[in-house]
Amino acid sequence: MRRRARGEVPSSPSSDVEARTGPESAATESGVVEKPTRPVDEAFDDTAPATMPTGGWARLGPALAEMAREHARQGDVDGALRAADDALALLPWLETARATCLVRKLLGETFVALGRRAEASEHFEAAIRLFDARGDRRGAADARYLLGCALLAREDPDPRSRTLLEDAGLLFEELGDDVAARLVEAKLAEADDRIEESPRSFSAVFLPAAFKRTSR
Numbered sequence: 001m002r003r004r005a006r007g008e009v010p011s012s013p014s015s016d017v018e019a020r021t022g023p024e025s026a027a028t029e030s031g032v033v034e035k036p037t038r039p040v041d042e043a044f045d046d047t048a049p050a051t052m053p054t055g056g057w058a059r060l061g062p063a064l065a066e067m068a069r070e071h072a073r074q075g076d077v078d079g080a081l082r083a084a085d086d087a088l089a090l091l092p093w094l095e096t097a098r099a100t101c102l103v104r105k106l107l108g109e110t111f112v113a114l115g116r117r118a119e120a121s122e123h124f125e126a127a128i129r130l131f132d133a134r135g136d137r138r139g140a141a142d143a144r145y146l147l148g149c150a151l152l153a154r155e156d157p158d159p160r161s162r163t164l165l166e167d168a169g170l171l172f173e174e175l176g177d178d179v180a181a182r183l184v185e186a187k188l189a190e191a192d193d194r195i196e197e198s199p200r201s202f203s204a205v206f207l208p209a210a211f212k213r214t215s216r
Contacts, residue, residue: 012109012142058099061090065106072113084110101130105143108150117150124150141171145184152187157194165191 068083087103094100108123124147131139148164151157169184 012105012146058094058096061087061094061099062102062106064090065103065110069106069110069113072110077114080110080114097130097134098136101127101134101136101139104130105139105146108143108146112146112150112153117154120150121147137171138175138177141168141175141180144168144171145180145187148191149187152191152194157191159195162188162191162195 064083064087068080068087071077071079071083084107087107091100091103094103104123104127108120108127111117111120111123124143127143128140128147131137131143144164145168148161148168151161151164165184165188169181169188172178172180172184
């Protein structure tokens with residue numbers, strides 16, 4: 001299997017279909033949700049209706065975050081940051097926990113592509129907590145893989161990346177996703193090489209308890 005070049009932006013081992021199609025809708029008595037009072041983007045202010053069918057904001061949030069990621073991967077920094085700000089503005093209105101998870105994961109990938117790994121790590125950490133709380137093992141595996149890659153890609157790689165990658169690999173194996181598990185295995189081999197060479201490998205670094213996977 002091809003080993004990823006050091007500067008290459010990693011992608012989630014799992015499919016992004018959920019992010020494109022949007023999460024399940026949450027029912028409300030009226031069947032609609034009000035438009036956020038906080039403006040999202042001028043284009044949306046001019047064209048969006050005052051109300052949106054239930055689940056609409058929960059689809060728009062991940063769609064904006066995915067748009068931010070694609071702008072970032074194409075080198076459009078301004079477009080990426082605008083879309084990321086719009087997605088963040090919608091977080092209080094997303095109606096479902098699943099949509100919030102997806103937005104956090106996609107924004108993490110956005111900031112990795114922009115070279116802003118500290119911000120990316122914050123979003124991935126939030127995604128891990130949210131996916132764990134929902135019991136979403138695939139999402140949790142993706143987020144751990146992506147955070148592990150972000151920490152490993154630092155000039156001085158963070159040894160915590162190995163624990164995150166190992167946990168992601170175990171989750172993918174439990175899910176029967178052999179392709180994703182092999183991708184993690186290849187990334188772990190890279191981690192062995194890079195962390196062994198890093199001065200950080202001689203210091204004791206521990207993952208916060210919230211990110212340690214407990215046995216099931």
